[in-house]
Amino acid sequence: MAAARKFEQVIQNVGASNHGTAARWQLVECGIAPHVIDRRVASGRLRVVRRGVYQVGPLPQPWSPEASAALACGRDARLSHTSAAALHGLTALAAQRGVHVTLRRH
Numbered sequence: 001m002a003a004a005r006k007f008e009q010v011i012q013n014v015g016a017s018n019h020g021t022a023a024r025w026q027l028v029e030c031g032i033a034p035h036v037i038d039r040r041v042a043s044g045r046l047r048v049v050r051r052g053v054y055q056v057g058p059l060p061q062p063w064s065p066e067a068s069a070a071l072a073c074g075r076d077a078r079l080s081h082t083s084a085a086a087l088h089g090l091t092a093l094a095a096q097r098g099v100h101v102t103l104r105r106h
Helices: 002-016 024-029 034-041 064-074 081-089
Strands: 021-023 047-048 055-057 077-079 100-102
Touching: 002 021, 002 024, 002 055, 021 024, 021 064, 024 034, 034 047, 034 055, 047 064, 055 081, 064 077, 064 100, 077 081
Parallel strands: none
Antiparallel strands: 021 055, 047 055, 077 100
16 A cells, blocks of 8 residues: 555656656656556556656646647657747747647757
C-alpha cells in the first residue's frame, strides 16, 4: 500500500510540472515500472491523450493539449510559434490551428 501511495505521488508531481500530463518516459525515469503504468491506464487512473502521454487527474488543465503534444515528440521538443507566444501571454491567439512544436536537430 505504501508503494502505491509513493507511485501516486510521483505521478502527481510529474503531472503538476507538465500542465496535468505525464509522458511514459518521464514516469519510467522516475522509477515507475511500465507494468504499473499499464495497470493505471487499464483501471482508468491514467487516461491516454496521445501515444505515450497520459492525463493525470480527472480533468484536463488549460495548457494540457500543448504540453501533451510536446511530450509526445520527446524530451528535446519545445512549443514554438503561436503556441509558445500564447503560453507566454505574448498574443491572445491560442493555437487554434494545431499545436506548434519544434525539435532540436541532432
